[in-house]
Each structure stands twice: as C-alpha cells, then as structure tokens.
Amino acid sequence: MARTIFAFNGDLESRLALHWLVHERGYEVVALSINLGQEVYLEPLGEVALELGAASAQVLDRREMFLRDFAMPVLQAGAVYQRSCFLGSALARYLIAQELVRFAHQEGCRSVAHSAASKGNDQVRMETAIGAQDPSLEVLAPVRQWNLRTLEEKLNYARRRRLPIEEPKGQPVVIDRNLWGVSLYVNDLQDSWEEPPADVFTLTRAASAAPDQPTILTLGFEAGLPSHLNGQAIGLLPLVRNLTRLGGENGIGRSDVVEDRLFGIKSREFYEVPVPTILLTAHRELESLVQSRELIQLKEFLSRRYAELVYMGHWFHDLRRSLAGFFEQTQRYVTGEVRLKLYKASCSVLGRRSLHSLYDGPASRRSFLRSLRPERLSGR
Numbered sequence: 001m002a003r004t005i006f007a008f009n010g011d012l013e014s015r016l017a018l019h020w021l022v023h024e025r026g027y028e029v030v031a032l033s034i035n036l037g038q039e040v041y042l043e044p045l046g047e048v049a050l051e052l053g054a055a056s057a058q059v060l061d062r063r064e065m066f067l068r069d070f071a072m073p074v075l076q077a078g079a080v081y082q083r084s085c086f087l088g089s090a091l092a093r094y095l096i097a098q099e100l101v102r103f104a105h106q107e108g109c110r111s112v113a114h115s116a117a118s119k120g121n122d123q124v125r126m127e128t129a130i131g132a133q134d135p136s137l138e139v140l141a142p143v144r145q146w147n148l149r150t151l152e153e154k155l156n157y158a159r160r161r162r163l164p165i166e167e168p169k170g171q172p173v174v175i176d177r178n179l180w181g182v183s184l185y186v187n188d189l190q191d192s193w194e195e196p197p198a199d200v201f202t203l204t205r206a207a208s209a210a211p212d213q214p215t216i217l218t219l220g221f222e223a224g225l226p227s228h229l230n231g232q233a234i235g236l237l238p239l240v241r242n243l244t245r246l247g248g249e250n251g252i253g254r255s256d257v258v259e260d261r262l263f264g265i266k267s268r269e270f271y272e273v274p275v276p277t278i279l280l281t282a283h284r285e286l287e288s289l290v291q292s293r294e295l296i297q298l299k300e301f302l303s304r305r306y307a308e309l310v311y312m313g314h315w316f317h318d319l320r321r322s323l324a325g326f327f328e329q330t331q332r333y334v335t336g337e338v339r340l341k342l343y344k345a346s347c348s349v350l351g352r353r354s355l356h357s358l359y360d361g362p363a364s365r366r367s368f369l370r371s372l373r374p375e376r377l378s379g380r
Contacts, residue, residue: 003028004140005103006113007096007126008057010045012165015052016154017115017142019163022053027140029113031057032103036066036092037179037240051164063179066095067236070315071180075279076224077327078287078299079307084257085269086276087310088180093122094315097129104137113140121262125313132316173200179240181253181273192258192268203248203272207345210251214343216350217246219282221338224331226279240275247274251345262312278347282338285349290333290356299330 006021008014008031021027031049035042042059049057070091080086093116100112112130116122127139148154151172158165174185182203189196198206220228229239247253253274261267287296302323309320336354340347 001026001028002111003030003055003107003109004111004113005030005032005100005107005109006054006140007100007115008033008045008049008054009115010042010048011115012154012158013117013143014115015048015163015165016146016148016157017113018049018052018054019161020142020146021113021140024146027111027113029054030103030107030109032099033057033059034096034099035059035061035063036095037063038177048164060099062095062099063237066091067179067240070095071276072225072236073324073327074306074310075226075276075283076331077306077324078280078284078303079310080276080280080303081307081311082257082259084255084271085259085307085311086181086271086273086280087307088178088273088276089122089176089183090125090310090313090315091180092176092178093125094129097126098133101130101133101137104134110136111138111140113142115143116141117143121311121313124262125315128313129316175202177203179237179244180276181271184270184272185267186270189268196256196270200270201254201272203244204254204274205249205251206254207251210344211249214341215246215250216339216341218337218339219279220336221283221286222335224283224328224334226282228337243275243278246342247278247347248272250274250342252342252347253277254345278340278342281347281349282340283334285338285352286334286336286354287330289336289352289359290354291330292358295330299327302326 004021004027006018006029008018010033018029018031021029031046031054033042033045033049046057046059074087074091104112114123114126116126123141130137130139148157151168172187174187176183184200186196186200218230219226226236226239227233229242253272253276255271257269257271258266259269306320306323306327309317314320333356335356336352338352339350341350
C-alpha cells in the first residue's frame, strides 16, 4: 500500500480529502497538522484524522519558525502585495509545503497530498514550493480529482458516509488565520458595491467600537528585527500576540480590497492584519531615519518585486532568495525605537530615534556626509 503525507487542517475539504485518499484510493495516510497561530486548540485534529482513516497523525507547533523564517524576511523587505495584502496566507503555505517535504523524506514517502482549493492561489503556492524542494515527489490533490463541485455535494458525501463534520451555519465565510493576520473570503458577497456584514470580521473591532483613549506603545528594533516592546526585551511570539491584542482592540489593520489573484482574475478579499500593519509602519519609519535616499528608493522598487514573487508562489525561487540577501544587508543600521499611537483604526508615528540616525535637523549636509562614512559602509 502506497503511503503519503497529507496536510490536514480540519476544514470540510481536508476531512473529505483524507477519507477519499484512504477509502477511495487506498493510500496509507500520515496526517500532518501545523500550528501557525490559528488560535484554536489543534490537538483534537489528530483524533479526527485517525477517525477518518489516517494511519497516524501529528500536530506540530511551528509558530516560532513561521515568524523567524518566513514573516521576518517579509518585514525586512517591507513587502506588501498591491498595498493591502501582507502575504500571511502565502507564507503559511510555504511553511506547510516545507514540512510536507521534510516528513516525506523522513517517512520514505514518494508522494504528498493537500486539499487546497482547485481555484485560487494556494494550490499553486503549495505545489510550486513542493516541486522546488523535491521535483521527484508526486503531489496528490483530491479536490482536482473527485467529482464534488458544490458545497451541497460535499456535505452529502460526508453525510452518506457519516463522516465527522460541522454543518455550516449562517453566511459561508472562508477564514484563514495565522500569526500574521486573518484572510476572509465571503462567498455570497459578489457585489463590490455592497458593504460586508459587520460580523464577518473576527480579529479587529470596528473603529466606532474602539476605545476612546489611544494606546501609546514603543517598538524597539535590532538590525531590522523587532526586539523590544515599551522598553522591555521580548521574544517574537509574545510580541506578536501582544500586538494582535492591542491592534485588534483599536481596530488596526482591517481592509476591504479588490485584489489581482495569481491567475489574473480579480477577487474581493477582506483582511485583518494588525501585527504587520503596526510592525511595517514602525519599521519603515526607522528605515527613513537611518538609510540614505538612494538606498530607500532602490529598496522600495525591489520590495514590490519581492512581494510579487512571494504572492505568486516563488518563495523557493533563486531570485527571491537573492533579494532576501540584499534586504538583510540593508538592515545593518535599522536599530532604534519608534513610538506609535493606536487610535480608532489608525496607526500613527509619534517619534523615532536611533544611534545610527542620519537626521541632523537643519544641518542636512552633515547628515548626507555621515551616510558616506567608512565605518557605516564597512560595518566597523
């Protein structure tokens, strides 16, 4: 019996796909569930996977890896796709693909499987990332092979086989959450003129419901990476969780956008991204204090290209890796503090400071000359 590693997240499609692989195609399935900050208790997923027919199941905590190896390079690059997409969903798919390949090698499997939607970006991101790491692996995608097209057909398939699923309630909303934010897709909201329902958002308050008093915070950075909150050293994971809470309470990072997907079609997307909104606001402001005009201009241009590569499925591309090396080099002097005000859906800068500041007030010529000092160029 052939064995395969399956990315299992517990949604309807993944439950059907796991059952289909085992009972319709005869695979021995190793189910892999990954904690990326969904903020739900994932341990029961292992039991569900076994109930659906998996030979074994594992739940892995990869939150630190997600932030360190995927989110932070995007932060240092200042990469945002089409002004509003902070790339959280794409980054999650690359980490999942990386773990699928690693486990396939570890378990001696010649195939991996996923349940990413047959329409949209995620199937391309998953399969491009898998192929870039090991092109010899076969990729199984049940959602492209079965004849289940509509939600009702999928539900009927599950009901007839008495599979453990949750019956849908209310308006169908696809929620994709991780530590970098939430992506929402409302299936029934086709009119771009129509306002989204108030209850569709899960992470952030509306501006009208945010506190009447602003939240003031200070973010510290070392070599372009966030390291301090309000003067206290803090790890990436607790920092992100704190910013998620503070940003959510103040309505930071909520957006309603029409976005160009990978295949060129336009899609209406809703995002809740308080963490990258806050961090990128502070990070850019610190860069403006310590980097030269020429570097900032080039970085802004390359940042857009980097965001496109990440969005389009090219995380493991040599160009993306090379650009990441450039952006990491630009962060040598991005050390200092930025003071922010969070207030009713706005994130504004109150002040910034750095030992590497090129700002000299009226004495702008001295600022320019300082940017050319040998010690800044050599790193001494």
